[in-house]
Amino acid sequence: xxxxxxxxxxxxxxxxxxxxxxxxxxxxxxxxxxxxxxxxxxxxxxxxxxxxxxxxxxxxxxxxxxxxxxxxxxxxxxxxxxxxxxxxxxxxxxxxxxxxxxxxxxxxxxxxxxxxxxxxxxxxxxxxxxxxxxxxxxxxxxxxxxxxxxxxxxxxxxxxxxxxxxxxxxxxxxxxxxxxxxxxxxxxxxxxxxxxxxxxxxxxxxxxx
Numbered sequence: 001x002x003x004x005x006x007x008x009x010x011x012x013x014x015x016x017x018x019x020x021x022x023x024x025x026x027x028x029x030x031x032x033x034x035x036x037x038x039x040x041x042x043x044x045x046x047x048x049x050x051x052x053x054x055x056x057x058x059x060x061x062x063x064x065x066x067x068x069x070x071x072x073x074x075x076x077x078x079x080x081x082x083x084x085x086x087x088x089x090x091x092x093x094x095x096x097x098x099x100x101x102x103x104x105x106x107x108x109x110x111x112x113x114x115x116x117x118x119x120x121x122x123x124x125x126x127x128x129x130x131x132x133x134x135x136x137x138x139x140x141x142x143x144x145x146x147x148x149x150x151x152x153x154x155x156x157x158x159x160x161x162x163x164x165x166x167x168x169x170x171x172x173x174x175x176x177x178x179x180x181x182x183x184x185x186x187x188x189x190x191x192x193x194x195x196x197x198x199x200x201x202x203x204x205x206x207x208x209x
Contacts (some may be wrong), residue, residue, distance in 0.1 A: 016158035025064045032063025051200045051207045057180045066094045090143030095136040102130035110182035
């Protein structure tokens with residue numbers, strides 16, 4: 001009977017991989033919110049902060065999706081040793097994700113837009129308002145930070161903490177974000193409860209639509 005050997009020193013256990021994915025999901029959405037919160041302060045030319053995204057928490061889902069997509073591509077294509085390829089693949093992948101997502105929302109929602117580069121500064125390379133060169137270049141740089149700084153930090157965290165402590169941390173943070181996401185995407189609409197946009201507007205914040 002073949003014995004199952006111990007995992008290699010640099011090999012992650014399944015629970016560590018899952019926890020890292022959950023933490024990456026949360027971190028990327030938070031990072032995207034911070035980026036947009038700062039960018040739109042200057043974009044409007046009014047020196048005012050606007051609330052972003054559709055959640056009560058500072059988190060935007062498309063950045064989370066993009067981060068996981070990048071991590072999967074880097075792993076499958078074995079790109080980690082080649083930062084320039086990580087950058088290029090990330091630019092193309094996130095550009096396609098942004099364009100397809102924006103276009104689908106526009107078509108299915110009868111002209112609804114969650115973002116519109118036609119009305120923003122630094123919108124060179126703009127395609128239909130759904131994607132522009134500035135955005136994908138920033139996503140490419142962010143991907144380098146994710147692959148070479150953020151992900152290694154989560155790996156170290158996973159190896160340093162006990163199994164139960166790491167899973168409790170990752171699942172708890174992920175669950176809080178997803179409860180917020182489900183509330184605003186589904187529950188608020190199904191039950192007619194106030195969503196994040198209504199909440200922040202009632203609190204006096206300007207909400208970017």
